[in-house]
Amino acid sequence: MRAMEELLLDGNAAAGLLAQIFVPDVTSALARCVHCQASAALGAVALYQGAGSVLRCRNCEGVLLRVVSAPDRTYIELTGIRCLELPLA
Amino acid sequence: MSDRIISRGFLGRRRDAGPPGRVPPGQYVTPDFPVLSAGPTPRTPLDRWTFEVRGNVMRPQRWSWAEFQALPRDEVKADIHCVTKWSKLDTQWRGVSLDFLLETVEAKGEFVVAFCDGGYTTNLPLADVVGGKAWVVDEYGGSPLDAEHGGPARLLVPHLYFWKSAKWVRGLEITMDDQPGFWEEAGYHNRGDPWKEERYRGD
């Protein structure tokens, strides 16, 4: 049986979901982790699929972002990101 | 809502609506047991594993794996319902009932927060975990519970959506106030009754 870790995708796979919330693409945005201060592009961080989607810091495994998609609304819980740096165009 | 485009000949994974009255609204029955996880699979060795019940209790307790194995156990057969729409019927588990655990510690609170390896939490009113409704299980289908399904032990609360059946559970905190857990604070419903389709906050 494959290890769970081998099934892991990265933030690229959450890009469509995130595009429902953010107008500019955020996978190229640098996110600073509130738990350990490490910075990484959201497209490169670890994506987990539980009841909802979870993006986690590769450095400390802390939660950066949680997304829950209801039929008529989307919840996004962002407290794991201290700061998001979005490149323009 | 826009018109749906039906994909000619697309069937998807094996699923069906299930026997009438058996399956909550919006769910389909699957023969699989999908693995969903909010984080990496913890791997706590059994000689370091403990289970604790603490908080608003008269006699807080902590059990080692060996001590936990010696507690009285129930065989549980239950249907389980995931908020992502799959249901699995007649699943079989073995574990210790929360009635036993909460009586042992003489719980005095109103709510429970289950806490787990990896940091996951979920909250429940005490009323939802007593009266033969909840267990800490370490066996599934007659075998030790797989790590990817929450082993060595997980919470099992089958009458609520399965995110409440917290994987890799390490203890219960009994509280006087309700403390939304990992998914409850992120947009899922605080209680999660599948028969009322309480999937999301505000449903």
Add this chain to the structure above:
Amino acid sequence: MPSSAPARRIEWRAARVIETRDETPHARTLVLDVPEWPGHHAGQHVDVRLTAEDGYQAERSYSIASAPSSRYLELTIERLDDGEVSPYLADVVQPGDVFELRGPIGGYFIWLPQLRRPLALIAGGSGIVPLMAMLRLRAMLDDAPSAHLLYSVRSPEDVIYGAEIERLAASDARLSVACTFTRRHAPDWNGYTRRIDRMMLEEAIPALGESPLIYVCGPTSMVELAATELVAIGHPPAAIRTERFGPSGTNGNR
């Protein structure tokens, strides 16, 4: 995002299959007509959504194989035996069929012609798809930066776009291609026959001094290994872009 498109939330559109093209025994390209397609960058992907008669839906992501200037959108689908969506797209879908698609998606794993640095593309299995969009775009440029492709597959029959890659390399002295077969190879093959490792990376892609831009795409385990070794060699992490496809090819196989 493409500069010609106004910033708005991407929506589901109906994509019509114009043509299908078998690439290998396990992979097929779908040529799609997508009305009002806003254009895309090389490396981006789309989300595909299928709906069964009873309303059940499944969604998966697929990298865009076609260059940005291509008239039709092309996706190359690798069939996963236990997949839910890929067998449908690889086997059932026929010209004339319609399914829902949204995109283009992604701004992290993209290559733009104005990035002048030497390009290193490292592909595992179907990870070649987004990198092929980059190579197809690069082939249309007058003054393209040098490019180096390292392509890891299990066996010769798994090579996607083989003839086209050979043709591109034959007509472009600044494109070099290395292949490695990890399970089976042709009897007369005298190239690499092992999984990607540090030594292979040092041989196949530009040295540190050339400051290459590196794109790695394929199964998660291969991407992790390659990215780790690239950093160990000394390539700055910011020069390495990764896209993980999960266990053996297509995104999000669940």
